[in-house]
Amino acid sequence: MTITKIPTPAPTVSTRRRARRPRRPAKTAGAYLLLMTLAILFAGPFAWLVLAALKTKAEWVSIPAKLLPEAPQWDNFTQALTEINFAAYLGNSMFLSFLYAILVTFSSAAVGFGFARLRGRGKRPLFVLLLSTMMLPQILTLIPTYVLFARVGLINTYWPWVLWGLAASPFLVFLFRQFFAGIPAELEDAAIIDGCGYGRIFLQIFLPLSRPVLLTSFLLSFTWIWGDYLGPALFLDPDQTTLSVAISAFYLDPHGNPDSTVQAAAAALYVVPVLVIFLFAQRYFIRGVVSSGLKG
Amino acid sequence: MATERARRGRPSWKRHSSGTFYLFVSPWVLGFALLTALPLGYALAISLTNFNGRSDRWRWVGLRNYAELMGDAEAIASLVRTLAYTAIAVPLMVAGGLGLAVLLNQRLKAVGLFRTIFFLPSVVPIVAMAIMWKLIFNRDAGILNAILEKISIGPIAWLVDPNAFYALIILTLWGLGGGMVIMLAALQGVPAELEEAARVDGATRWHVFRHVTVPIISPVIFFQVVTGIIASLQIIIQPLLLAQTGQVGNVGEVPETTHLYMVQVYQEFFVNSRYGYGSAMLFVFFLVILAITLFVQRSSRLWVHYTVDREADR
Numbered sequence: 241m242t243i244t245k246i247p248t249p250a251p252t253v254s255t256r257r258r259a260r261r262p263r264r265p266a267k268t269a270g271a272y273l274l275l276m277t278l279a280i281l282f283a284g285p286f287a288w289l290v291l292a293a294l295k296t297k298a299e300w301v302s303i304p305a306k307l308l309p310e311a312p313q314w315d316n317f318t319q320a321l322t323e324i325n326f327a328a329y330l331g332n333s334m335f336l337s338f339l340y341a342i343l344v345t346f347s348s349a350a351v352g353f354g355f356a357r358l359r360g361r362g363k364r365p366l367f368v369l370l371l372s373t374m375m376l377p378q379i380l381t382l383i384p385t386y387v388l389f390a391r392v393g394l395i396n397t398y399w400p401w402v403l404w405g406l407a408a409s410p411f412l413v414f415l416f417r418q419f420f421a422g423i424p425a426e427l428e429d430a431a432i433i434d435g436c437g438y439g440r441i442f443l444q445i446f447l448p449l450s451r452p453v454l455l456t457s458f459l460l461s462f463t464w465i466w467g468d469y470l471g472p473a474l475f476l477d478p479d480q481t482t483l484s485v486a487i488s489a490f491y492l493d494p495h496g497n498p499d500s501t502v503q504a505a506a507a508a509l510y511v512v513p514v515l516v517i518f519l520f521a522q523r524y525f526i527r528g529v530v531s532s533g534l535k536g
Numbered sequence: 537m538a539t540e541r542a543r544r545g546r547p548s549w550k551r552h553s554s555g556t557f558y559l560f561v562s563p564w565v566l567g568f569a570l571l572t573a574l575p576l577g578y579a580l581a582i583s584l585t586n587f588n589g590r591s592d593r594w595r596w597v598g599l600r601n602y603a604e605l606m607g608d609a610e611a612i613a614s615l616v617r618t619l620a621y622t623a624i625a626v627p628l629m630v631a632g633g634l635g636l637a638v639l640l641n642q643r644l645k646a647v648g649l650f651r652t653i654f655f656l657p658s659v660v661p662i663v664a665m666a667i668m669w670k671l672i673f674n675r676d677a678g679i680l681n682a683i684l685e686k687i688s689i690g691p692i693a694w695l696v697d698p699n700a701f702y703a704l705i706i707l708t709l710w711g712l713g714g715g716m717v718i719m720l721a722a723l724q725g726v727p728a729e730l731e732e733a734a735r736v737d738g739a740t741r742w743h744v745f746r747h748v749t750v751p752i753i754s755p756v757i758f759f760q761v762v763t764g765i766i767a768s769l770q771i772i773i774q775p776l777l778l779a780q781t782g783q784v785g786n787v788g789e790v791p792e793t794t795h796l797y798m799v800q801v802y803q804e805f806f807v808n809s810r811y812g813y814g815s816a817m818l819f820v821f822f823l824v825i826l827a828i829t830l831f832v833q834r835s836s837r838l839w840v841h842y843t844v845d846r847e848a849d850r
Contacts (some may be wrong), residue, residue: 271644278636279653284712285668285710286656288679292671303673305682347563360557370564373572375762375829377770379798380822383805384575384815387582388588407567438556467661469773484663488777507667511660518659521583522652525659529714 286511292319293505300501306363313501320491320506323499329486333466336401336482341462343405344412345454351408352416353442357428374410379470396477401465414532419453420446456524463514483510519524576822583815590809596607601816611817614800615824621701621796622768626706630760633715638745640716641723650651653722655713657815666777669707670695695778701793704774716761722756723749749843758840772798797821 247318294312311412320326351405354360389395423446431441447454465471465482472482478490491503518525558565569707583601587594605611607698636654640647657665672680672693691723710811734744771846775794779786787803801821 268644271639271642275639275644275650278639280651282653282657282710284679285672289664289671300677303676304685306681307679307682317816347567351561353566354560355559358552358557358560360554360561363557365737366561366565369568373568375766376572377766377822377825379770379772380573380579380818380825381575383801383818384579384582385571387580387811388575390589403567403571406563407571408564410564413564438552438560442560455754463659463661469661469663469777477773484661488663488666496674498670500674500677505669507664511664514659514661515656518656519652522655526655526717526721530718 289504289508289511291488292501295501295510297501301355316354316501316505317509319502320509323502324484324485324486324490326506329481329483332472332476332480333482333484336472337399337462338400340401340405340465341458343402344407344409344461346456347406348412348457349447349450350412350442351418353420353446355413355439356417356420357446358438370413374414382470382474389475393517395475396480400471400475409461411532412461415457415528416450416453418531419450423449423469452527455521456528459517459521459524460528463517466514485529546819554775579815579818582812583819585812587811589805589811594812601813602820604813605816605820611797611800614795614797617701617793617795618769618771618797621704621771621791622765625705626761626764628705628709629715629764630757631713632712633710633760634719634757636716637719637723640720651717652705655717657712658714660711662773663777665707665711666774669703669710670778676723695791697791697793700772700775700778700791703778704794706769707774707778708771715764718751718756718760722753726752754840755842758832758836762829765828765832766825767829769821770798771796772802775799776802 291307291309293316294314295306295309295316296313299306299309355363355370385400386395389400394400427445427449428441428501431445436444467484468482469484469488472485476482476485478485486501487506491506493499542770582594584596584598585594586597586601640651640654644821660668672678675681675691675695678694680694681691684692692699694700707712730748731744734748735741739747775790775796776799778793778794779789787799787807790799797817798821801814801817804810804817808814
């Protein structure tokens, strides 16, 4: 991955320590002990999920709870893949996540460019409106949107995601605006002198310069849709829905109760892409979260 | 600024028409109109009807839904629960995030690894989160009760009343890493010289933190409080998925203590098919959230310190 170094206005979290007076060893040991304990609390649920996914049904319901399975039951994973049409739901999740992430990244970049580099009447109130929609609970508009879309026949289609994608995300617009605002005006000036229009300036100068932000935006929005529950639960029928709905609802034993061990295996598989993306691109995630969280 | 413009020749805003600006921002403007303003307006309109989502034989009922809501004990109870949940969860989230950030802002090895571990839960999809925690909270087979029994507590039925409420708080707190990362970035932006100077003047570590560090990062804390409140108020998926079979339609299985306002709204819409009444509930909630946000904004004047003039970076 080649990412050109360019000045970025978004603050990054660095682990570089500032000069501080030397600490006493006892205090340091205490801090580590605290950090380790907290780390176990935060990582524990992942471990318990994987352990549950490797247990037999008898082991899972045994009282008192057993920590480790006697022999890892990899079969739970096979069952998770075959008990429901896992591949199809995976495909739906992938398709919707890619579709939305690509559309919303491009539209948010364009809007961010508009707010960062262009002028127009009413720009400031519009920007304030944009920022205040970041504060608007999504859920308030989601249910009326469902009712509205049901009336015009957009339920059980992927059109809502296309529309949401094209509409840009205030959060990502803000991210792009912050980045674009930090790019020197000389670049734009030179292009204008050469007779370049703003469309080309955006596409051929600003977009190529903003690869790190584009990646941040893509990864964040991809994981939003990948993890979204209410959207697919409301807007899609069971056969068209995504992995998140399928995993929560479709793994049932003959009594209609959740089939815990198989469900745990499926949940583990479902989290993997997010964890891989996150570990691979941690700094982009952090930059995305931080730069929109530091400025109100 | 002025000299820079003079150097560049023509001021940049004269080089293009407003049209170019509107062209670029039109995706969001249209999206806002169609996907935010229109649904909200639509909700307001149907809140004045007895529309049930299917039949076209609805009629205007005026403010009857709103009048009914004022006397709806169940809805008001769910609102009070939601406010209680917010009042408990948000301070814990913000303080916890700040605490972790302070811990990670020390001169220690492997800080990056710990940061990753604490941040990771906040990117886990909500469904996976709910499944994980149901495995932990399981009364008989869960690890939490297994540990508690070692110290002779329990077993506790975590997912039924009244403990379901605490289970929900614990689940929420597990995701405080997102806030932590923002606080950590803020802490690293605090000029070390200021803290050093205070230390030299004889202030204790706590005093420096309380009177130097916290005021400097107070805008970030404030932002965390506001977004935390808004996120907590609209919580719906967590209670639905933590319920017995964990399917979104089974609203009836949600324990009373986690039957929050949005769960009640969901029930009115999709179980009782009372779209008009549900919309009225949404609208009232919109006003409640707006009022709370404005109140917090106002109170911020007392404790949020802006070190830079916010108008200056316009």
